[in-house]
Amino acid sequence: MMGRLKSDQGQLFYEFHLSDAIPEDHLVRKIDAALDLSWLRNELAPHYSSMGRPSIDPELMIRMLVVGYVFAIRSERLICREVQVNLAYRWFCKLGIEDAVPDHSAFSRARNERFREGDVFRRMFERVVEACIAAGLVGGKAFAVDASLIQADANKQRSIAGGDWRRDRDPARCSRAVKEYLATLDDTAWGAASDVVPKFISPSDPAAQWTGAHKGPAFFAYSDNYLIDVKFGVIVDVEASRSIRQAEVGAARTMIERTEERFGLKPERLVGDTAYGAAPMLNWLVEEKGIAPHIPVFDKSKRDDGTFSRSDFQYDPTRDVYHCPAGKTLTTTGTLVNDGTTLLYLARKHDCDGCELKARCCPKNPFRKIPRDRHEAARDVARALAGTDGFDRSRRERKKIEMRFAHLKRILRLGRLRLRGPQGAQDEFVLAAIAQNLRRLAALVARPPPAQALCIA
Incomplete structure (x- = not known):
């Protein structure tokens, strides 16, 4: 019926x-x-x-x-x-x-x-991270760091040229997003991250960075920085920053220090891409934090004109000299150049004059110069790690942080921000990281439903 x-x-x-x-x-x-x-x-x-x-x-x-x-x-x-x-x-x-x-x-x-x-x-x-630690989802041995661009709530059609926007304005007459940016001008993650004037600035959200990093149409964006534990991909820290390399590297240092202070976690190795492979960052990891950098070295010393690159010269750390392919010695006076970041090692002119390799070494100069970063020792540590089995494992594990960003944009649909200003971006990124960790915790730790349920009669 x-x-x-x-x-x-x-x-x-x-x-x-x-x-x-x-x-x-x-x-x-x-x-x-x-x-x-x-x-x-x-x-x-x-x-x-x-x-x-x-x-x-x-x-x-x-x-x-x-x-x-x-x-x-x-x-x-x-x-x-x-x-x-x-x-x-x-x-x-x-x-x-x-x-x-x-x-x-x-x-x-x-x-x-x-x-x-x-x-x-x-x-x-932080309390959700503590719950993940208590559940055994955080190993604490290896972390991965990366940043992803998230489109800001800013319209290109209403932007102005970067040189036309003035910082010396009255905060009392500005919107909340502008007030937040003016309050962060001395912060290395925001106003002080770079002296370069951006091509365009959004008057409604000046902290958003005009960027074409995706190799397509440029847009205004913030960087969502994650520090994850590679054991199960739990996010142990999150930080918003401007979408430039200096700000993202600074955010990585902030997250590593905050995680150690808050949870007592300091990894044995840090996994990252070349953006974190500059000499100051590597030196900070190796010398100050004692963390092995499983990071490709950011190096532009290789020449493509057929002449010898710096890698063709052998460095002798005991004597602090370089040896050229012809066996001659390059020495330094110890004077730092390039704003105190680089040492120059010079060959002697009479050694280069009669050298049969001069055409492949310094054809346009009387003698060869080799620049060496003052943190080159840390770069050498990273280079030595690059060929190990552990580095290959770290390279595979780095996909876990990329999966977190894919989940953020595709599943949680955080491809564009709703809130403006540095604090608005921070709020959205932290809430999204909370959601991801809660979903991770729910997926990996099976728990029974609560004993007492809400009853309505």
Whole structure:
């Protein structure tokens, strides 16, 4: 016999357990088991008044934001609508069927004021990392670092020439994004990262970098910097910066130091691409941190005109001299040039005059000069590691950080930012990293659903 839908939905009383409607293997159950927000109210208490009408529970707003980033809901207005109709989201947010959902406008003020003043997103990220460490998902032996360009919320059609934008403006008359950028002009990740004036600047978001790094049409972007543990690809730190190499390298150093300070984790080796292979960074890793750099050396000394490159000359560290292919010695006076970064090793003119290899060595100069970076010893350490089995393993493991960025853009749909300014980019990147770690934790650590479920009668 064919069944028929009930046309009357006006039943007066219902007995309904919200938990019964959520499958036991649903992602919200696993994330709820991994997410501890018991500390939140005490942390935010100093930022709320003791008088007046009660505010929206900050835990509710945080849980709604987690839902948005975990399930790639890229609008706070849409988050509110989805929580309104989705029972699983309601259960995760500790809302009953009859409870009202906050208005989307409440998120903006909470994020820009109380959440930032209390550094809530950073503290939440660190607690999720601690949960990953406790679950055995962080090895602590090898880290990988990289950066990915994320398009900023800035329009090229409304940009101005870089030379027309002035930094000496009154912050009181500027938008929030401009105020944030003016406050970071001395920060090496932002205003002080480079003295080069960009071709275009967005007046609405001047911290966004005009870049054509993708070999296609240029656009405004921020760099999302990740430091991951290669054991299971857990993100141990995240930092926003301008989309230039100097800023990204500076962000890498910040993340490594912060991870050691916060979690007591210092890797034995760091995996990265050539962008992190400049001499100062390698020297910092080798000499100051004692970390093996599994990083290709950034080196432009190879010549393509048929003459000998620097690699054709043998360096003798015991005597601090170079030997040329003809067996002659190149010495240095010890004077640093190029703003104190380089030593010059010079051959003697009479050695070069009668040398049969002069045409292949210095055909246009009376004698040969070899520049050597003052941190060349650290570069030699990185070069020596490049041919080892461990380096080959690190090169394969570096794909894990690329997979994190692919997941960020394709699954979490963070290909373009919604928030502007350095702090807006930082908030979005940290929330996305929280979502990725929570999903990783839920996928790798099977946990039963919570014993007590929200009941509505």
